[in-house]
Amino acid sequence: MESDKDLLRLDEQVCFALSVAARTVVSMYGPHLAPLGLTHPQYLVLLTLWEEDGRRQGDIAQTVRLEPATVSPLLARLERAGLITRHPAPEDVRSRIVRLTDAGRALRADAEGIPHAILEELQMDTDELADLRDRLFALVARVELDSAEDC
Numbered sequence: 001m002e003s004d005k006d007l008l009r010l011d012e013q014v015c016f017a018l019s020v021a022a023r024t025v026v027s028m029y030g031p032h033l034a035p036l037g038l039t040h041p042q043y044l045v046l047l048t049l050w051e052e053d054g055r056r057q058g059d060i061a062q063t064v065r066l067e068p069a070t071v072s073p074l075l076a077r078l079e080r081a082g083l084i085t086r087h088p089a090p091e092d093v094r095s096r097i098v099r100l101t102d103a104g105r106a107l108r109a110d111a112e113g114i115p116h117a118i119l120e121e122l123q124m125d126t127d128e129l130a131d132l133r134d135r136l137f138a139l140v141a142r143v144e145l146d147s148a149e150d151c
Contacts, residue, residue, distance in 0.1 A: 032114045049100050050108045057096040
């Protein structure tokens with residue numbers, strides 16, 4: 001049976017809902033990151049290094065799903081801020097190894113309250129937020145799988 005919905009209405013578009021949700025949620029991080037001197041993309045990079053220090057620059061780009069050309073200036077700013085160092089990999093000088101400085105490691109303690117603050121602002125519990133996150137990653141995986149099959 002045909003639906004009476006107009007599928008070309010803006011509010012019927014999943015791309016629009018995702019875009020608005022992403023912008024809205026990411027903007028919530030700003031007031032929490034500003035006192036730390038970080039942008040949201042820089043925060044994502046630091047999260048990867050707090051999980052595993054001494055990562056290749058390309059691995060960081062892949063993990064945060066940003067182009068290497070976008071990550072390089074982010075890392076340069078973090079390096080100028082004294083939060084990371086970058087050195088050529090011993091086996092390949094074209095590859096850079098990124099490590100946290102003592103200041104970068106210490107910043108983690110200042111950032112620990114951010115996830116809880118965001119949960120509170122979203123008025124969600126951890127299970128609800130985890131379910132939403134998992135569903136979004138499942139959507140991404142479907143799109144990536146479909147894209148890989150097209151190649």
